[in-house]
Amino acid sequence: MAANKISLADWQAQMKPEGQTAAVQTDANLVYSTDSGRITSDNTARKPTGEAFSDGAVRIRRETKGRGGKAVLTISGIAKPHDELVQLAARLKKKCACGGAVKDGVIEIQGDKRELVEQFLKAEGFKTKWAGG
Structure with missing residues (x-):
């Protein structure tokens, strides 16, 4: 398990493509952010629809x-x-x-x-x- 641990600087170097800063790139594997909590893969905001009552x-x-x-x-x-x-x-x-x-x-x-x-x-x-x- 210890072999999987890397430093933040190494992780950022792995994540950014050549010539791009880490702040610009987005990470598809990010599962938690302190800014907005859990991040889901479906980023489309669903707008609620009205619901009908049983009597119509x-x-x-x-x-x-x-x-x-x-x-x-x-x-x-x-x-x-x-x-x-x-x-x-x-x-x-x-x-x-x-x-x-x-x-x-x-x-x-x-x-x-x-x-x-x-x-x-x-x-x-x-x-x-x-x-x-």
Whole structure:
């Protein structure tokens, strides 16, 4: 086992090609980094998609907890890819004349515009339910 140990300088010399510094080269065999923890071979960031509920309804929930008392509508249960959720959120924000975002497959709309959001989603062909307060 002791034969496999080498110094850091020797390891860096082995890893860099001729004429290239060690700081420029990336190591495919690196399994741990103090910067970001474990490094996986799949570096593609997966964007979450929405998940549908078993009854097929889209849930419209009004939340204020953890948001400084301000009302935010969360719309969950839309089983579409992230890009389509972003486009739907953009149309919703234009219709409601407010801000919002898509986080973890859930659309967030600022303000309490449940009726307007419900009408819009029904016009888009979704079955809706109000959830929470």
